[in-house]
Amino acid sequence: MEDIEMINLWKSYDKKLEESLNLNRKNAEDITKMKVSSLLGSMKPLKIFTLLTGILWVGFGSVIIANLFLFAFDKVSLFFLISAAMQLVLTAIAIGIYIYQLVLIHQVDINKPVVTTQHTLAGLKSSTLWVARILFLQLPLWTTFYLSESMFKNGNILFYFIQGGVTLSFIFLAFWLYFNIKMENKHKKWFRLLFEGKEWNPVMKAMDLLSQAEEYKTAL
Incomplete structure (x- = not known):
């Protein structure tokens, strides 16, 4: 009888322990x-x-x-029109990404599984990198919008050298950032300087929290 009682007592203890662990998991996740x-x-x-x-x-x-294109096309620099139009197009694309991010944030529900939230965070992280890439493509446009045909007709070698050097440098920087802004470089100093603040830190902290919660569940 004592052996049976000990076995039952042990089973009861195991059951209570399992319930306690499950409750801890649920509380930690919530x-x-x-x-x-x-x-x-x-x-x-x-x-x-x-x-x-x-x-x-x-x-x-x-x-x-x-309005400039329709009513003053012959009076406005073509460099200005093209540069401004491209800048607006890139900004419009960035706006679309920001709308997508707000939708993702709105969809976060504490009642959904952790995996679902992790998927949302992955979307936020990826789209944050993309919006940065796209906005940095605007860099060369800020070196061309003020140009005009008369500047090239009346310019000298020094003007061509400085203007060409500045524009080419910004083109190189824009495309370098476009291709190098990725998670593989997140530990590099330039990356951390670019992605410090409320556009990035909350996403990374949230991802770390979910990873810790998953590790805690696994450990239990």
Whole structure:
């Protein structure tokens, strides 16, 4: 009888221990999800401000470019029209990515599985890198919008040398950043300088929290 009682007691203890571990897992997961939700929520104000600013910029700029193209095409530098139009197109693409990011943040639900939240964070991380790549492609355009045909007709060798050097340098920098902004370089100093702040840090902290939660569940 004593052996049977000991076995039953042991089984009861195992059951209570398992219930306790399951409760700990659930509590840890819920707390992590709330922290992740709070981190992502902190990104909303800046993204909404950037989105509204971008929409105003593209809207206002598009009206100006359209009017210049229709009513003053022969009086405006072609360099300005092309540079401004390309800048607005790239900004519009960035706006689309910001809208996508806000949708992702809105879809975060603490009641959904951790894997679902991890997928959302991966989308935010990837799109943040993409919006940076696209915006950096604007760099050369800031060295050409002020050019005009008369500047080339009346320019000297020094002008051609300086203007060509600046524009080529910005083209090289823009494409170098476009191809090198990727997670493989996240530990490099230039990458950390570019991606410090509320556009990046909350996403990385949230991903770390979810990874720690998964490790905790595995350990238990």
